Structures are given as C-alpha cells and as structure tokens.
Amino acid sequence: MVDNKAQSVQKDKQYKLTHGDMISAFWRSGFLQGSWNYERVQNVGFCFQMIPAIKRLYPSDKEKTAEALKRHLTFMQTTPVMSSLIGGITMAMEEERANGADIDDATIASVKVGTMGPLAGVGDPIFWGTIRPVIASFAASLALSGSGVMGPIIFFVVWNAIRLATRWYLQKIGYDQGTNIVQNLGGGLIQKLTTGASILGMFIMGALVPRWTKINFPLVISKVKVDGKTTTTTLQQIFNQLLPGIIPLLLTFFCIWMLRRKVNAIWLIFILFGVGIFGYWIGLLG
Amino acid sequence: MSTASLIVLMLVAFLAGIDVVLDEWELAQPIVACTMVGMALGDVASGVLLGAQLQLIAIGWMNIGSAIPPDAALASIISAVLVCGPANLSIANGIAIAIPLAIAGQVLNIFVRSIVVIMAHVADGRAADGDIKGVQWIHYFDMFLQGLRIAIPTYIVTIISPKAVQAGLNAIPKVITQGLSIAGGFVVVVGFAMVINMMANNEVWPFFFAGFVLAALTQLNLIAFGILGLVIAFVYIRLSPRFNAQTTVVQNANDHDAASGSAEDDIDKALDDL
Numbered sequence: 001m002v003d004n005k006a007q008s009v010q011k012d013k014q015y016k017l018t019h020g021d022m023i024s025a026f027w028r029s030g031f032l033q034g035s036w037n038y039e040r041v042q043n044v045g046f047c048f049q050m051i052p053a054i055k056r057l058y059p060s061d062k063e064k065t066a067e068a069l070k071r072h073l074t075f076m077q078t079t080p081v082m083s084s085l086i087g088g089i090t091m092a093m094e095e096e097r098a099n100g101a102d103i104d105d106a107t108i109a110s111v112k113v114g115t116m117g118p119l120a121g122v123g124d125p126i127f128w129g130t131i132r133p134v135i136a137s138f139a140a141s142l143a144l145s146g147s148g149v150m151g152p153i154i155f156f157v158v159w160n161a162i163r164l165a166t167r168w169y170l171q172k173i174g175y176d177q178g179t180n181i182v183q184n185l186g187g188g189l190i191q192k193l194t195t196g197a198s199i200l201g202m203f204i205m206g207a208l209v210p211r212w213t214k215i216n217f218p219l220v221i222s223k224v225k226v227d228g229k230t231t232t233t234t235l236q237q238i239f240n241q242l243l244p245g246i247i248p249l250l251l252t253f254f255c256i257w258m259l260r261r262k263v264n265a266i267w268l269i270f271i272l273f274g275v276g277i278f279g280y281w282i283g284l285l286g
Numbered sequence: 287m288s289t290a291s292l293i294v295l296m297l298v299a300f301l302a303g304i305d306v307v308l309d310e311w312e313l314a315q316p317i318v319a320c321t322m323v324g325m326a327l328g329d330v331a332s333g334v335l336l337g338a339q340l341q342l343i344a345i346g347w348m349n350i351g352s353a354i355p356p357d358a359a360l361a362s363i364i365s366a367v368l369v370c371g372p373a374n375l376s377i378a379n380g381i382a383i384a385i386p387l388a389i390a391g392q393v394l395n396i397f398v399r400s401i402v403v404i405m406a407h408v409a410d411g412r413a414a415d416g417d418i419k420g421v422q423w424i425h426y427f428d429m430f431l432q433g434l435r436i437a438i439p440t441y442i443v444t445i446i447s448p449k450a451v452q453a454g455l456n457a458i459p460k461v462i463t464q465g466l467s468i469a470g471g472f473v474v475v476v477g478f479a480m481v482i483n484m485m486a487n488n489e490v491w492p493f494f495f496a497g498f499v500l501a502a503l504t505q506l507n508l509i510a511f512g513i514l515g516l517v518i519a520f521v522y523i524r525l526s527p528r529f530n531a532q533t534t535v536v537q538n539a540n541d542h543d544a545a546s547g548s549a550e551d552d553i554d555k556a557l558d559d560l
Contacts, residue, residue: 030310035409035428037402038352044409048425051418062416069413069421073406077351080309125485128348130515132312133481136341138508139317143338149330151338152321159312192529196519198485199493203515205482206497207508212342213478214471245502248475255479256486266356266389268476273385276469281461285468 015057015098017091022175024052025087026168032083040075046083047072053091057098068094071105078116079123084167086115088174089181096178111182118185122193127163129201135159137212209252210245217247218286235284287327287371287444294326295444296437299363303436304429306359307395309349314359316340323366333370336377337362340384343470346477347388350484354399357391359436364443373448379455382466385473394435402428493518
C-alpha cells in the first residue's frame with residue numbers, strides 16, 4: 001500500500017525504501033562486526049546491514065544485486081554505532097541511484113571512506129572512552145556496595161537504551177539528509193564534536209584514575225611513642241598527604257609511556273602482576 | 287552440574303563469544319557475563335561481585351582500529367564458572383585466573399578473525415552471483431565460529447573435576463596468589479592508559495588533570511563528573527577561538543571602538559545562540 005501511494009504521488013520515484021526496510025536495517029546494523037576480519041574489517045557486516053535496501057531497490061535483477069553487494073563488501077571500519085549514520089546516507093544514495101540518478105560506485109565509495117574515519121574519531125571517545133566506562137564503573141560500584149543484581153541490570157539497560165536510540169536516530173538523520181550531511185560534517189562540526197568528546201573523555205579518565213585504582217603501601221615508615229600511645233606512619237599515609245591518588249597517576253603515566261613505545265598491553269599487565277607479587281613478597285604492597 | 291545449568295551456561299558462553307566481537311549488547315562485559323553465569327549455576331551473589339571487580343580491570347579493553355584487546359568473554363565466563371560452580375574458588379583467585387584467560391581468548395580471537403578473512407573472500411564469490419542468502423549465511427557462520435570460540439573452552443572447563451582445580455590452585459604458593467590479587471587492584475591503569483592514548487593531545491590534557499584533582503580531593507560521584515565534563519566541553523567549544531574564528535572577526539569589526547567589551551559580547555552571543 002505504501003508502495004502504491006508513493007508511486008502514484010511521485011511517478012519518477014519508482015523505488016522507495018519502506019519503514020519496514022528501515023527497521024530491518026536498524027536491527028541488522030547490530031551485527032556489524034560479526035565478520036570482523038583483518039583484511040576489510042566490517043565489510044561483510046556492512047553489506048549485511050544494506051541487504052534490506054538492496055532487496056527493495058534492485059528486485060529480481062541479479063546483475064544489479066550482485067553489483068550492489070560488491071559495492072558494500074569493500075573496506076569498512078568505524079565505531080559500530082556510527083555505521084547507522086553511514087548506512088542511512090548510503091541507503092539514501094542507493095535509492096536515488098536505483099531511481100536513475102547519476103551516482104556511480106566511486107561516489108558511494110568516497111562517501112563511505114570519507115565519513116568512516118572522522119566519525120570513528122567522534123564515536124570512539126564518546127562510546128568507548130566515556131559512556132561505557134562511566135556506566136560500567138557506576139554499575140560496578142553499586143554492585144560492590146551490596147545492591148546485588150541491580151548493578152548489572154542498570155549497566156545493561158542504560159547502555160543499550162543509549163546505543164539503540166543513537167543507532168535509530170543516526171540512521172534516520174543519515175537517510176533524511178542524505179549527502180547534505182556530508183557537507184555539514186565538513187563544515188567544522190566533526191572537529192567540534194571530536195574535541196568536545198575528547199575533553200569529556202579525558203575529564204572522566206582523570207576522575208577514574210584515583211577513584212578506581214586500588215593500591216596500598218602498608219610499609220611502616222616511623223613509630224613514635226607519645227604518652228604510651230604508639231603512632232605509626234605508613235608509606236601510604238605519606239602519599240595521601242602529598243596528594244591522594246598520586247601513585248595511580250604515576251602508574252598511569254608509566255603505562256602511557258610504555259604503550260607509546262609500542263609495548264603490548266598484555267606485557268604491561270604481566271609486568272604489573274610481577275610488581276604485585278614482588279611488592280607483596282618484600283612487604284611494600286598490601 | 288545439572289543438565290539444565292549446563293545448557294544455560296553453554297548458551298551464555300556462546301552469546302558472550304558473539305557479542306564480545308560485535309560490541310553491541312555488551313553481554314560479554316564482565317559485570318553482565320559473570321552475573322549470567324552466576325544465574326546459570328545458582329550463585330548470583332558471587333557472580334555479581336566477581337563481575338564488578340573484573341569490570342574495573344577490563345574497563346579499557348576496547349575494540350579500536352585493528353588492535354584486538356584482551357578477551358573479556360573468555361575471562362569472565364570461565365573465571366565465573368570456577369567461582370560460582372562446583373570448584374568454588376574465591377573471588378580473588380577468580381580474578382587472578384581471569385587475566386591469563388583474557389590473553390588466551392585474545393589469541394583465539396586473532397585466530398578466528400584470520401579465518402574470517404577467507405570467509406570474506408567466499409562472500410565476494412557469493413556476491414558476484416547476486417546470492418543475497420549466501421552472503422548472509424557466511425555472516426551467520428562467522429558469528430557461529432566466534433560463539434564456539436568461547437563455548438568449547440567453557441565446556442572443557444566444566445568436565446575437569448573440581449578437586450583437580452582446587453588441588454592445582456593450592457599448589458600455588460600464597461605469595462603468588464596474594465600478589466596477583468593485590469595487582470588486580472591496580473592493573474586497571476593499563477586500561478586507563480589505553481583509553482587516554484586514544485584521545486590525548488596537547489589541547490585536551492589539561493582536562494585530564496582537572497578531573498584527577500576533583501576526583502582525588504572531593505566526594506563528587508561519577509554522574510556529577512559526567513555533567514561537569516559535558517559543561518566544560520560545551521563551554522570550551524563555544525569559546526575556543528579555533529572554532530569561532532569567523533564570528534570573532536565579525537565581532538571585532540562591529541565594535542572596534544569598544545575593544546574591552548568584545549570578550550563579554552562573545553559570551554553574550556554564545557548565550558543568545560542557545
């Protein structure tokens with residue numbers, strides 16, 4: 001019915017994506033990374049996300065279907081959530097192409113290649129650097145303070161509500177705006193978003209370092225006897241007077257420095273485990 | 287372990303294996319995965335506590351670019367099986383075991399993702415024939431492999447006798463298990479460092495220190511930090527000359543006779559734009 005109406009109102013638009021196609025693409029976008037591979041990363045997943053549009057726009061045309069499938073099996077790599085925006089734009093372009101507009105493979109490819117990198121620059125700090133750590137550490141602190149299963153439930157519900165809503169609206173914006181959005185993104189917006197996201201992310205990381213790192217130096221530095229009362233001072237108390245969290249901060253800088261020297265994160269974890277065992281053995285850590 | 291528990295456990299392991307690669311529902315995040323294992327094995331309380339502590343270690347294990355992080359799925363599922371299941375390990379021991387498991391999972395992940403390169407070429411062949419179903423099945427098959435990557439090792443762990451696990455752990459000297467448990471409290475910094483390296487540049491470093499000092503010396507909770515962070519980011523972008531070069535020029539041209547008032551006008555304009 002929707003198809004008939006669209007055709008009668010606008011004769012030149014022979015092929016039109018339906019609301020159902022949008023929902024289907026939205027659901028499928030959640031499987032973007034299922035075929036993550038070293039060569040073209042999310043390519044099969046992105047093609048999978050585009051299949052409802054391909055089916056609608058090139059029905060019973062094997063040749064055009066094959067071309068469209070191949071078009072979307074090219075290299076793809078972005079923050080998963082951002083594939084909804086790129087998918088929306090690409091579906092709008094495919095729709096125009098199916099209706100005879102002069103949009104060639106190179107145009108579609110260049111829109112994908114041109115947006116996936118910058119969008120990952122926005123998406124990675126927001127989703128992996130801020131939203132997930134904030135919800136996860138909030139939920140973990142709830143769970144550790146004895147509220148039991150509420151912590152995991154809050155994490156799961158809040159994260160997925162944000163993720164699904166973002167995916168749905170990004171896809172909608174991408175489809176409605178089409179290639180216009182690429183020009184808008186070029187006009188400094190993406191830089192603002194990236195910088196804003198990084199500021200938020202760095203601020204949160206700064207807060208997580210002293211809050212979530214547990215390290216204690218019970219080593220006794222001095223014992224003073226005043227009026228029969230013994231006051232002991234541990235190394236930890238001295239650090240706390242200096243600045244609480246100073247050791248976690250220094251450890252973090254050490255890790256940043258090592259990672260920048262291309263030391264694998266796994267080796268760093270092993271080194272820190274070695275430090276923990278040795279520190280406990282000599283009585284420095286507890 | 288009853289058959290029903292085993293079936294639910296296998297399902298949880300399989301889904302976690304897929305989702306740790308998808309990074310969508312976050313079922314494989316320790317706080318969720320360990321809780322689900324706890325439910326399957328009838329010890330939710332231990333599952334939640336183990337999951338919450340592992341979550342803080344795994345906070346920076348992210349799929350960014352082509353780097354493959356330590357595997358949260360294998361670490362959470364198997365350590366939770368050992369803590370919540372018949373082996374009944376302590377949570378501290380569960381955490382100590384989780385780290386080597388995360389690395390084993392990472393290696394398995396690299397292996398599967400290499401196989402998927404071949405599958406992607408099979409998909410090219412299906413696409414050339416216009417075979418939509420064929421492309422879809424390859425995608426499902428790839429996810430199936432990722433599910434098995436966690437489900438099979440989990441099954442192997444369930445058939446090892448609990449006594450053998452306990453005997454193995456008791457053979458480890460206390461200085462090692464205790465040291466690992468202490469280190470479990472501060473290995474989080476590796477995760478923090480990974481996230482920071484992703485975002486850091488000279489422009490945004492100051493905000494890290496602002497967050498650090500506020501968190502070290504105040505009692506503000508993380509929601510408050512989230513709001514403060516948003517406010518700071520918003521104000522910075524509104525005021526930074528880098529993003530407002532044009533408006534500043536126009537402003538200066540308009541009121542060149544009132545140079546001192548220009549900064550205030552900028553703020554007024556920013557507020558008007560709201």
